[in-house]
Amino acid sequence: AQSVTQPDIHITVSEGASLELRCNYSYGATPYLFWYVQSPGQGLQLLLKYFSGDTLVQGIKGFEAEFKRSQSSFNLRKPSVHWSDAAEYFCAVVPRLIAGGYNKLIFGAGTRLAVHP
Amino acid sequence: DTAVSQTPKYLVTQMGNDKSIKCEQNLGHDTMYWYKQDSKKFLKIMFSYNNKELIINETVPNRFSPKSPDKAHLNLHINSLELGDSAVYFCASSHPPSDRDYSETQYFGPGTRLLVL
Incomplete structure (x- = not known):
């Protein structure tokens, strides 16, 4: 079945440490890939996106993501x-458009990031 | 200079009531969306309109009726509210989907937190 999986529900890191949030997808053709962040009580903000080309994508707030086709991961x-990075992070995909297709975002379940001082 | 705005921000109501949530965008986008985020933070698309025409209608109870009076507005009316309708409802907008090899980025509003008692 087509799906987006974020294996980690909660992650806790110390301030200044490195971070990696996992996202895997299961689609026949590589979908368009996105990461959104939701701060407590806020809406969703786009961090970065991948459509094609360079597999290492730079985003806002110092984030980057790497697309690996062989692992179906992003x-x-x-x-x-930083402490201000504590938030909920969502991986999302839009299946490749077909003629007349629609721009439907399909979200993973999210990963909640906590940052210890 | 708010891009996507929603009113109200909070909505507390009794079961059986009818309520509306409004969304407005000033980004000049033709396409607008409603998403529902449940208590477990799971996000799912409900509807999408392109230039006032319904293009996505997921399996949503027909108590939910979107209305788009113009391209900049997409309202959500909910009849006979049920406990399970309690959620955060997000509006989003984007340029229209196309058959070019990319997906239009969706910009989200701050959400409307609906609590049905």
């Missing part, structure tokens, strides 16, 4: 986490 990374 993991999010940050070399040094």
